[in-house]
Amino acid sequence: EDQVTQSPEALRLQEGESSSLNCSYTxxxxxxxxxxxxxxxxxxxxxxxxxxxxxxxxxxRLKATLTKKESFLHIxxxxxxxxxxYLCAVQAEGGxxxxxxxxxxxxxVHP
Amino acid sequence: GAGVSQSPRYKxxxxxxxxxxxxxxxxxxxxxxxxxxxxxxxxxxxxxxxxEAQQDKSGLPNDRFSAERPxxxxxxxxxxxxxxxxxxxxxxxxxxEPNTEAFFGQGTRLTVV
Numbered sequence: 336e337d338q339v340t341q342s343p344e345a346l347r348l349q350e351g352e353s354s355s356l357n358c359s360y361t362x363x364x365x366x367x368x369x370x371x372x373x374x375x376x377x378x379x380x381x382x383x384x385x386x387x388x389x390x391x392x393x394x395x396r397l398k399a400t401l402t403k404k405e406s407f408l409h410i411x412x413x414x415x416x417x418x419x420x421y422l423c424a425v426q427a428e429g430g431x432x433x434x435x436x437x438x439x440x441x442x443x444v445h446p
Numbered sequence: 447g448a449g450v451s452q453s454p455r456y457k458x459x460x461x462x463x464x465x466x467x468x469x470x471x472x473x474x475x476x477x478x479x480x481x482x483x484x485x486x487x488x489x490x491x492x493x494x495x496x497x498e499a500q501q502d503k504s505g506l507p508n509d510r511f512s513a514e515r516p517x518x519x520x521x522x523x524x525x526x527x528x529x530x531x532x533x534x535x536x537x538x539x540x541x542x543e544p545n546t547e548a549f550f551g552q553g554t555r556l557t558v559v
Contacts, residue, residue: 339488341488366545367545367546367547369547369548371550377552378450378537378539378550378551378552378553379489379537379539379550380550381547381548381549381550384546384547422488422489424488426545431502432477432494432501432544432545433479433491433494433502434479434491434548435491436481436488436489436490437488438486438487438488439486439487439488441486
């Protein structure tokens with residue numbers, strides 16, 4: 336069974352304090368890994384797709400990286416507006432296209 | 447449309463009533479997913495369509511839940527004889543192709559009283 340584990344569950348940072356969120360996955364073969372941002376009361380908002388180990392994607396203060404077992408979402412010099420829950424989802428090879436989500440990391444950035 | 451649209455945004459129903467939740471995906475998107483999300487949790491898969499064909503319904507909790515997408519566009523998730531445990535946020539997402547990223551709607555908050 337495909338599994339996605341995100342850590343930490345919650346993270347508090349001071350503005351400007353860089354950190355990383357982790358997404359560990361267990362799948363028979365990875366088709367793709369997705370990162371989403373979710374604000375309270377809103378639907379998940381797509382950020383990145385990663386397909387193969389070694390791949391990196393960047394957007395403003397966010398950079399996502401991928402290895403064969405995990406992905407990291409690096410947040411450089413975060414601002415209060417980066418506060419949100421960050422969700423990771425994996426899509427496995429072998430027929431099923433269903434993205435399986437982790438429970439998310441709740442990030443709060445204090446000014 | 448510009449994004450995935452779900453209606454109603456909020457639904458309060460009495461236990462035992464049937465409810466129908468609607469999802470209007472991004473125009474031209476092939477795949478459509480239904481998820482349920484509890485507070486503080488990630489989305490939990492319910493069912494999935496490519497065009498009008500239901501590809502997987504393994505996540506539907508029981509036979510009171512059903513979904514359809516008759517013309518390969520708008521989808522309806524129906525819950526019959528609702529129970530309090532059905533109260534949740536129901537989310538719909540669509541993707542242009544089966545193996546690409548999914549885009550989510552705002553969700554329908556269902557409350558069964």
